Amino acid sequence: MMKDNPKLPYSVKDFPKTLPTLKYFNTQEPKNIKAFIGWDGLVVLDESIDLLDALKMYAKQYQLYAQSCGRCTPGKYGGRVLYEMLNKIQNSPEASVDDLAKLKEICNLMHKTAKCEIGKTTPKPILQALDTHIDVFTRNISKNKQKLNKSNIIKYKTPKEEEDFKLEGEASDGSQVYYKANTFAKEIQSHNINPDMHDAFNVLERFKLAVHSHSHNQTYISKITAPCTDMCPSHVDIPGYIEGVRDKRFLDSLSATRxxxxxxxxxxxxxxxxxxxxxRRAILDEPISIMELKRVGASYEMEYNTPYMHPNFIEAQEDLKNKKVCVVGAGPGGLSASYYMALQGIKVDVYEALPVLGGAVATGVPNYRMPIVAYNHDIDMLKTLGVTFHTNYPITKENFLDIESKYDATVLAVGTRLSKKLGCINEDFSLEGYLPAIKFMDHVNLAEKFGLESIPDLTGKNVVCIGGGFTSMDVVRCCIRLNAKSVIMLYRRDEATIIKNTSSEEYHEAVEEGVKFDFLSAVHEIVSENGKVRSLKVDKFELKKVEGSPKGELVPLEGGGYTLECDIVIPAVSQELDASFLDESFGIGLTKRHTIDADPHSFSTPRKGVFACGDCVSGPLTIVNAVGQGRRVANVVKRYLLDGQISLSDDEKMEDLLKDVGVYDSSREVIGWMKGDKRAHSDKLEPSFRAKNFEEVNFGLDRKDAIKEAQRCMRCYYISMCVV
Incomplete structure (x- = not known):
C-alpha cells in the first residue's frame, strides 16, 4: 500500500473504505473503495487493482465528460493524449520505457500550461503513480513484450471504421490476439468533441492496440466537482453559472443554478x-462574489418576464405521472423537494400551517433582505409546474395518518418553529415585554410584508436581543426600523464568532444602522415588576485559550456583571422542532437533539414512505442546507416511487463521499493566474435612509460589474473517480 502523502487532502489511513450506505431500508450491497483518483493524487486501498486501466479511464473521463473550457490546447486535447499513451503502455507490445518519460513530460506540460484547474490537476495522479508505482508501468511493458508475437502486429494508417476487432494471429504463448481499431476516435466523435490533434504535443502515431479477451473486472464511478460546489450544501454548479454570467448568457446561468x-x-x-x-481565488487575492452572481440570472428572468428557466437535464417520466406526494411545510426544504419532484412529473400537494407560503424565509427574513415580491417569483414557478398549495392547514396527530394514506409518499419539511429559552432566572413567557424571536419576527413580517397584522411600534422602548445568528440579526435590525429608543444584542462569544455565524456584511450593516453589541455577555436574570420586564442582570465573561479547543473556554469575569435597563427582551439563542404532530405509534422517532430521526443520506425515516428534510432533521441551520436536502429527498422519492426501494444513486454516493473527504485545500498553490483583481461589491442604501424603512438594502451587482466579476473565476473543476 502506498504511503500517505502529507500534501494530499486525503490519506490511506483516514480515507473511507466504502461508499456511503443507508441507515434504514438499505437494499444495496456496500461498495468497497479499492482506489480513489482525484485532483491532488491517488489513494490505493487495494493493490490488486489494475492501476494502469484506472488511470486510463481517469484520463478518458476528463476528455469525454469533464468541464474543460477548451480555451487552450493542453486542456482541449490533453485527456485524449494521456488516454492513448496509457492505453499503449497497458496493452501494446511496442510500448517502451521511453514512453514513460514522454508520459511524464506531457503530464508536466498540462499541469503548467493548461488554463483551467481541471486541466492542471488531471495529470497529478498520473505523475504520482509514476513516482510511487513505477513498477506497475515497467512490469506491464515487459509483460506485453513477452506475451505478444511482434510479427503479428499490423499497423493501419487509415483503419476502416467497421474493423473494430480482427483476429491477427497467435501470440508466442499460443493465445489468440485481437486488435481494436480507432476506439477512442469514435467515442470522441459520438460526444461531438473535435478529434484533431495538435502538433505541439508530439503525439505518437495512433495504431491498433492489443486487447486481451479477459475483463479487468473493475467498476469506475466518477464525478465532477469544485471546491466551491463541494462546500455548498446544495452542491450548485457554481463555475457553470458564473460562466453563464461571464458569457452574457444570463438564462443559461440561471439554468445551471436551478x-x-x-x-x-x-x-x-x-x-x-x-x-x-x-x-481558491481567495488564495490569490479575494474570493469571487459567488452569491451576488447567482442573483444575476434570476433578476434577468424576472426583469424581462421570460418563461421560467429550468435545468435541461431533468425531464418528466411517464411512470411517475400518476404518483402523488404530500409535502408538509412550504419553506425552503419543502419548496425544493416539490420543485424537483414536479419537474419529474410527480403530482405534489403542499400543506402549510401558516397563512402564507415560504416558511421561515417569508415570516422570518425581513423584506429589506428578501423582498417578498422576488420570493413569490420563485414560489409562483412551482405553481406553473402543477404544485398545489394548501395554507392554514396544520398537520396534527389526528389528521396525519389520514393525509398520509392518500399519497404514495410523504415528505416532512416542517422546520423548527419553537424558540428556545435562555435558561436564566425569572424567565417567564407570560411577562409583558418577553417576546420569543420567532413570534416577534412572525408579527413583523406578517404585518409589513403581507398586511395581515398591525406593524409594531417600538418608539421609546429599550430592546435587548440575546443571540448570535441570522435570526438575532434580523430581530435587532427590524427593531431599529420600528423606531426603538435603543437596540442592544448580547452575545456570549466574541465579534469574530458572530461574523462567522452570520456574515461580515450582515454584522457591519447592523452596526452602521445603530445596533450596539455587547460581547462575552449573558443574561443571568430577568428583572420584572408588576408582570413587566424592567431590566436584565448581565454576567460578563472572558475568553481563555484552551489547548485542543478551537473555541476556547468562557470564564466568568469576577465583578464584571451589571444591570441593563430593558423594556423588551427577545431571546434568539436557537430554535427547535415542534413535534406535537407526531405520535409514538407512527414509528417516526426523535434524536437526542429533538430532531426527526432520518437517514443522513436518503432522509428516509423508519416509517417506510415517509421522508424528512431541512431544519426538522438537521436542526436550525441555513436556507441553502434545507434546499440541498430537499433536492436529495426528491430524487430518493422518485426512485422509491418507481421501484419501491430506498436507494442512493452513484452520483449521490460520490457527492457524500467528497463531502467527507474534503475538496478545498487553502495550502495548494495557484498557478498561472495574476493577482490583484479586486472583488466587486454591490451598491447599498445609505444607513441613515435604510434604518427608517424596510426597502431592500442590497441592490445587487449591475450586469457590467457582474460580467467583470465573473471573469475573475478560475473555473476550478476537479475530477474524482473511485475504483469499486
Missing amino acids: GSMPLAQVCGRVCPHPCEHAC
Missing part, C-alpha cells in the same frame, strides 16, 4: 455563502 438550487432569488440574497470560504 440544476440543484430552485430558489435562485432567495439564495442570491440571504445565503451565508459558505462556498466563498472555499473559493
Whole structure:
C-alpha cells in the first residue's frame, strides 16, 4: 500500500473504505473503495487493482465528460493524449520505457500550461503513480513484450471504421490476439468533441492496440466537482453559472443554478455563502462574489418576464405521472423537494400551517433582505409546474395518518418553529415585554410584508436581543426600523464568532444602522415588576485559550456583571422542532437533539414512505442546507416511487463521499493566474435612509460589474473517480 502523502487532502489511513450506505431500508450491497483518483493524487486501498486501466479511464473521463473550457490546447486535447499513451503502455507490445518519460513530460506540460484547474490537476495522479508505482508501468511493458508475437502486429494508417476487432494471429504463448481499431476516435466523435490533434504535443502515431479477451473486472464511478460546489450544501454548479454570467448568457446561468438550487432569488440574497470560504481565488487575492452572481440570472428572468428557466437535464417520466406526494411545510426544504419532484412529473400537494407560503424565509427574513415580491417569483414557478398549495392547514396527530394514506409518499419539511429559552432566572413567557424571536419576527413580517397584522411600534422602548445568528440579526435590525429608543444584542462569544455565524456584511450593516453589541455577555436574570420586564442582570465573561479547543473556554469575569435597563427582551439563542404532530405509534422517532430521526443520506425515516428534510432533521441551520436536502429527498422519492426501494444513486454516493473527504485545500498553490483583481461589491442604501424603512438594502451587482466579476473565476473543476 502506498504511503500517505502529507500534501494530499486525503490519506490511506483516514480515507473511507466504502461508499456511503443507508441507515434504514438499505437494499444495496456496500461498495468497497479499492482506489480513489482525484485532483491532488491517488489513494490505493487495494493493490490488486489494475492501476494502469484506472488511470486510463481517469484520463478518458476528463476528455469525454469533464468541464474543460477548451480555451487552450493542453486542456482541449490533453485527456485524449494521456488516454492513448496509457492505453499503449497497458496493452501494446511496442510500448517502451521511453514512453514513460514522454508520459511524464506531457503530464508536466498540462499541469503548467493548461488554463483551467481541471486541466492542471488531471495529470497529478498520473505523475504520482509514476513516482510511487513505477513498477506497475515497467512490469506491464515487459509483460506485453513477452506475451505478444511482434510479427503479428499490423499497423493501419487509415483503419476502416467497421474493423473494430480482427483476429491477427497467435501470440508466442499460443493465445489468440485481437486488435481494436480507432476506439477512442469514435467515442470522441459520438460526444461531438473535435478529434484533431495538435502538433505541439508530439503525439505518437495512433495504431491498433492489443486487447486481451479477459475483463479487468473493475467498476469506475466518477464525478465532477469544485471546491466551491463541494462546500455548498446544495452542491450548485457554481463555475457553470458564473460562466453563464461571464458569457452574457444570463438564462443559461440561471439554468445551471436551478440544476440543484430552485430558489435562485432567495439564495442570491440571504445565503451565508459558505462556498466563498472555499473559493481558491481567495488564495490569490479575494474570493469571487459567488452569491451576488447567482442573483444575476434570476433578476434577468424576472426583469424581462421570460418563461421560467429550468435545468435541461431533468425531464418528466411517464411512470411517475400518476404518483402523488404530500409535502408538509412550504419553506425552503419543502419548496425544493416539490420543485424537483414536479419537474419529474410527480403530482405534489403542499400543506402549510401558516397563512402564507415560504416558511421561515417569508415570516422570518425581513423584506429589506428578501423582498417578498422576488420570493413569490420563485414560489409562483412551482405553481406553473402543477404544485398545489394548501395554507392554514396544520398537520396534527389526528389528521396525519389520514393525509398520509392518500399519497404514495410523504415528505416532512416542517422546520423548527419553537424558540428556545435562555435558561436564566425569572424567565417567564407570560411577562409583558418577553417576546420569543420567532413570534416577534412572525408579527413583523406578517404585518409589513403581507398586511395581515398591525406593524409594531417600538418608539421609546429599550430592546435587548440575546443571540448570535441570522435570526438575532434580523430581530435587532427590524427593531431599529420600528423606531426603538435603543437596540442592544448580547452575545456570549466574541465579534469574530458572530461574523462567522452570520456574515461580515450582515454584522457591519447592523452596526452602521445603530445596533450596539455587547460581547462575552449573558443574561443571568430577568428583572420584572408588576408582570413587566424592567431590566436584565448581565454576567460578563472572558475568553481563555484552551489547548485542543478551537473555541476556547468562557470564564466568568469576577465583578464584571451589571444591570441593563430593558423594556423588551427577545431571546434568539436557537430554535427547535415542534413535534406535537407526531405520535409514538407512527414509528417516526426523535434524536437526542429533538430532531426527526432520518437517514443522513436518503432522509428516509423508519416509517417506510415517509421522508424528512431541512431544519426538522438537521436542526436550525441555513436556507441553502434545507434546499440541498430537499433536492436529495426528491430524487430518493422518485426512485422509491418507481421501484419501491430506498436507494442512493452513484452520483449521490460520490457527492457524500467528497463531502467527507474534503475538496478545498487553502495550502495548494495557484498557478498561472495574476493577482490583484479586486472583488466587486454591490451598491447599498445609505444607513441613515435604510434604518427608517424596510426597502431592500442590497441592490445587487449591475450586469457590467457582474460580467467583470465573473471573469475573475478560475473555473476550478476537479475530477474524482473511485475504483469499486
